[in-house]
Amino acid sequence: MSNSSIIENVGANRVDLTLIAEMINHDARVLDVGCGDGDLLELLTRTKNVDGRGIELSQEGVNASVARGLSVIQGDADTDLRDYPDDAFDYVILSQTIQATRNPREVLMQMKRIGRRAVVSLPNFGNWRIRLQLLLTGRMPVTRSLDQKWYDTPNIHLCTVRDFVTLCDELGFHIDDAVSVIGDSAKRVGRPGMLDNLTAETAVLLLSRKS
Amino acid sequence: MSQHKEIPAADSADNSAASEAARVNAVSAVEYFGPDAPLALDSGASLSPFQIAYETYGTLNADKSNVVLICHALTGDQFAASRHPLTGKPGGWWARMVGPGLPIDTDRFFVICQNVLGSCMGTTGPKDIDPATGKPYGLSFPVITIGDMVRAQAMLLDRLGIKDLFCVIGGSMGGMQTLQWAAAYPDRVFSAIPIATAARHSAQNIAFHEVGRQAIMADPDWQGGAYIDQGANPSKGLAVARMAAHVTYLSEAALHRKFGRNLQNREKVTYGFDADFQIESYLRHQGMTFVDRFDANSYLYITRAMDYFDLAADYGGILANAFKDTKTRFCVVSFTSDWLFPTPGNRQIVHALNAAAANVSFVEIETDKGHDAFLLDEPEMFSTLRGFIDAAATRRGLNA
Secondary structure, eight states: OGGGGGGTTTTGGGHHHHHHHHHSOTTOEEEEETOTTSHHHHHHHHHHOOEEEEEESSHHHHHHHHHTTOEEEEOOHHHHGGGSOTTOEEEEEEESOGGGOSOHHHHHHHHHHHEEEEEEEEEOTTOHHHHHHHHHHOSOOOOSSSOSOTTTOSOOSOOOHHHHHHHHHHHTEEEEEEEEEETTEEEEOSSOOHHHHHHOSEEEEEEEEOO | OOEEEEOOOOOSOSSHHHHHHTTOOEEEEEEEEOTTSOEEOTTSOEEOSEEEEEEEESOOOTTSOOEEEEEOOTTOOSOSSSOOTTTOOTTOTTTTTEETTSSEETTTOEEEEEOOTTOSSSSOOTTSEETTTTEEOGGGSOOOOHHHHHHHHHHHHHHTTOOOEEEEEEETHHHHHHHHHHHHOGGGEEEEEEESOOSBOOHHHHHHHHHHHHHHHHSGGGGGGTTTTTTOOOHHHHHHHHHHHHHHHSOHHHHHHHTTTOBSSSSSOOSSSSOOBHHHHHHHHHHHHHHTTOOHHHHHHHHHHHHHOBGGGGGTTOGGGGGTTOOOEEEEEEETTOSSSOHHHHHHHHHHHHHTTOEEEEEEEOOSSOGGGGGSOOHHHHHHHHHHHHHHHHHTTOOO
16 A cells, blocks of 8 residues: 555545636526535535535435535435436536446436536546556555545546546537646646646536537 | 414423423414305315414514414324313424424414314314204315315415415425425415425325224214214224324334333233233324324315325326426425335425426435324434525525
8 A cells, every 4th residue: 555645635625626616607506416515515605606406315415415504305316317307507516426426428418408517527547646556556546535445436437537528529518618636736728638637636627518 | 253362381391392392472363264255175165164273383574474384294283382272282293393493493483383174173174063054064074185275274374464485394294285385376485395295195095094084984983974963973983093094103113112012011911802012002092092182074084185185186297397487495304214105205206396497405314213203303304404494594584
């Protein structure tokens, strides 16, 4: 485990929450899929006056969110998005969740259908430290943010930023903006390139339907 | 024609929640609707005259924006937060939910709880006199629906000059009324909290109700429903109905925890049909005390109203259409061990609300207490409802 220290900052501190908040317009209708305890929804409600809804798998997360006054239901990105009508939201947010869904492609298609825009943050499995750890140790990388062993992790669909961009193209998403997060610093990159695929620890992408 | 009388606050509370509720200043009243105000029923019949008995707690604010309507369950009544006049039980059936500083805070909200149509605690039902015959209605009382109950409640609110409800809340059949309110009067309901309920009564639940009704009708004292005239009371049948129903309100885990196979005041079984087991003794007690406070024909009529409830059917078979364009904020609550109104039925309501793009929260509370959990001490339910109600109050401008 001696190598874990060099890659410990991947996706740390949920910098992505602040970055996501910056991408959302005031007074928007927002669905946060996998909202946890409702931190992002509360941030958005407070700073952007959004009409926010959440879906969360864990009962503790749902109860905590509702007790905070947020509109959150217990549910699952894989099954519950299809209940919503077309264009129900201005933004559908999937923060650090896509890698834990059973069918990421279907989830993204549902997001495209129910939201005018989508915001996705994901850990970049193409980050050079992860590549290096796999290369040097020959074992599945374990990092501070992806901190579980391969047999314990809920992250069953990890991908690289490049993989994700390819899927977005395939599904007819336009990438309006993207932010590459490295440690505590974040950089707007427009459309993530090969270098971002190597350096980004977390990527945040703002997507819209291709016209 | 309102007859108001102050009810003294409940005393000798047996727990802290009840003693909180004992500080509630309850106003008990009856509103009479004469021949000029008939109630049009879903069956096509018309009920007139009729009256509604209700209680209020707290103070109506100047712009009448702080009204909470509590809808009671099958055998509930208007005494949500005050001493029951027949049983003497202090604090009301929802003592832990309704009172100063409680989730339904009587220091902030004006709370109304109405005895439902067809019941027997002051609102017109089958035990009352039919003006056409001068005798108790019995089975000539018209069959009523959840929609009829809600329409009657709206008539009372109209009479009181209350247009908007800050919140409508209820568990079980109270949850059905809550859904009916939100569907029928979307502009009047700011927030709605249906608890442990369903948008339609299931085949299994209709079956349980039928068992209860047949138990009542099999009692010779039922007299074809005309028992009051005959000076009789089908208390045995009604007690059996209550015993069967009571089991459905609990859970296997709770029954095991409370009673197990423990024997009742004896060392070993008696090889007879006495109440050997504590659970038998408990159920017999539940049945016997119930008949002192409830009318058998009311039980028939109200269970029937629940059986007929199918909200989607009124909206082309699509539940989401019942909530089309709704602005109401919903919080749906279910309980893990509730097998009478299990979580999937509550989740169907949530799905429909999502399909209608409604503002909805949904929590499933982990408990082994079964369907009755909504009446009991469930701290997680209280904290989530407190959060939901507070947030709704802020949106409604009630937290200034």
